[in-house]
């Protein structure tokens with residue numbers, strides 16, 4: 224049997240999947256790495272931690288799957304988006320990577336808006352948001368000029384891992400779209416944006432399709448991972464593009480909900496023609512010449528893991544959430560807004576922070592846990608609402624990410640989104656999407672769609688329950704007021720953080 228490997232470089236951990244030609248996951252391995260929050264709003268990781276964790280997880284896959292190294296034909300990647308990795312002339316990172324959920328760059332975002340005006344949206348199809356890569360570059364240039372002077376290339380997280388495995392520098396369109404340096408519709412680095420900020424084109428790596436082959440493994444990487452040097456390496460894509468591929472979101476009318484560290488609602492776009500005026504992100508898909516529109520909740524799964532870490536550090540998610548289905552929708556009048564690190568959609572605001580509203584003497588920890596899950600889902604519901612308001616019809620949503628492991632949460636999504644929610648048999652959307660890019664790249668299938676027919680296996684369907692839909696509609700109207708009513712207070716609190 225032949226295999227491919229899909230690597231999902233997440234924020235909390237890297238997950239590696241060994242997948243056979245039938246799309247069956249033969250083995251899985253995961254390794255976590257630390258996140259550094261040196262100041263409020265900052266979020267960094269060490270790029271070399273990703274490489275070590277990836278090599279270790281591949282080695283475990285190969286060993287636990289008891290496969291012959293020569294049976295693994297290809298490997299590809301899904302990566303957390305937007306993170307800035309600056310490399311010096313020797314190919315080493317000049318500082319820690321600054322991640323997608325780091326919001327230190329408000330000043331640089333305003334500078335980008337002032338400099339580019341309307342051109343920003345027409346070229347990059349996205350507004351200046353703190354999480355994107357260009358503002359991070361400008362921040363490093365302004366505040367750490369000694370590091371920036373050393374930088375000759377920039378990469379995104381999974382591109383750095385792939386570079387260390389192959390020695391080749393590349394970036395795929397789906398990830399490049401999240402840098403604010405790409406002409407998204409034209410599929411090329413924007414000379415206009417680069418020139419406007421005095422950035423040399425040589426900083427940008429060559430662009431490739433997600434299923435494009437970029438090389439084979441370096442001898443050292445082959446030795447450490449246990450794979451053969453002839454293993455073909457394919458570019459891969461942004462985690463949300465790969466999550467979409469791994470969930471079969473490859474044609475018009477299909478929508479994805481992903482609750483990982485972040486949360487996203489993503490809707491397929493067959494071409495570049497839709498214009499959301501920057502209200503949602505608009506990026507290149509990992510499928511050639513396709514696109515997607517996407518709303519992002521910065522602290523989705525992160526809100527629940529913050530809650531667990533703070534109030535139930537010694538329990539598993541399943542223990543923490545046991546009994547959460549017995550609490551009625553609305554958590555006894557307790558609402559939560561998941562703005563622990565600021566927000567992106569629909570409120571691009573780095574100063575806003577989370578709230579519990581309606582705390583009552585009768586509330587127990589389980590009500591708070593339910594309120595956190597509901598607040599995250601309401602936030603994602605805002606993106607569903609925005610896409611519907613722009614004319615999208617959203618009746619069926621494939622749900623992935625760590626959050627999709629809990630059936631109560633899947634039913635809650637169906638009730639809050641008022642749509643049928645479908646889970647996957649193997650809850651590994653982005654990793655499976657990466658494996659599919661390798662399988663398609665290896666020539667196992669004529670198209671990603673043909674690969675999806677074989678690889679993507681849907682599991683349970685959750686239908687919206689009318690009574691809960693009605694309750695959540697009423698609560699959503701109250702939830703939506705919390706942002707405007709707490710914004711001023713949070714701005715005043717910035718000085719105390």
Ligand SMILES: Nc1ncnc2c1ncn2[C@@H]1O[C@H](COP(=O)(O)OP(=O)(O)O)[C@@H](O)[C@H]1O
Pocket residue numbers: 233234235236482483484485523524525526527528540541544624625626627628629632
């Ligand atoms: N058993 C579970 N039930 C509900 N939520 C879970 C469970 N396990 C993990 N999660 C949620 O999923 C998140 C991690 O999702 P994952 O897709 O692995 O993230 P990432 O790819 O960003 O590293 C956690 O922050 C947590 O909120």
Ligand SMILES: O=C(CO)[C@@H](O)[C@H](O)COP(=O)(O)O
Pocket residue numbers: 233234235302303304305323324354401462463483484485486487504519
């Ligand atoms: O910033 C975004 C999308 O724009 C995030 O979705 C990141 O891509 C991180 O993803 P996860 O670690 O939550 O999967």
